[in-house]
Amino acid sequence: MNEPRGIGKKIVVIGDRVLVKPSEDRRTHSGLFLPVGVHESDGVRSGLVVARGPGVPIPSQAPDEDEPWKEPRRDGRYLPMQVEVGDFALFFKKAAVEVRYEGETYLVVPQSAVLVVFREGAE
Numbered sequence: 001m002n003e004p005r006g007i008g009k010k011i012v013v014i015g016d017r018v019l020v021k022p023s024e025d026r027r028t029h030s031g032l033f034l035p036v037g038v039h040e041s042d043g044v045r046s047g048l049v050v051a052r053g054p055g056v057p058i059p060s061q062a063p064d065e066d067e068p069w070k071e072p073r074r075d076g077r078y079l080p081m082q083v084e085v086g087d088f089a090l091f092f093k094k095a096a097v098e099v100r101y102e103g104e105t106y107l108v109v110p111q112s113a114v115l116v117v118f119r120e121g122a123e
Helices: 036-041
Strands: 017-022 044-052 056-058 077-079 088-092 097-101 104-110 114-118
Touching: 017 088, 044 104
Parallel strands: none
Antiparallel strands: 017 044, 017 104, 044 088, 056 077, 088 114, 097 104
16 A cells, blocks of 8 residues: 555555554354444454554664774664565454544554464465
């Protein structure tokens, strides 16, 4: 989700957060549709991951005392994320922050609140 509907606008997810399009499917295992308020007592929500941040930043290291001529690395280094765009995620509802962008509702969720992801083609 690099370029949503607005021309030139970009959603940039920061840090170890993921942007989720919440699932509105309120169906039981047998196929019955439930009213919206029924799942409100559940502590878990689900949705499709549409964007993710780069991960947790790793601080740059100072030059080694034995090699003072070396300059410290200044490029951004990150601890990689486990969640990928396109995953279907289950996450703690209380950790999610709801945002509206161009008429669509999304949830910003820290990766630490994601319980499990379902990925196409995963073993």
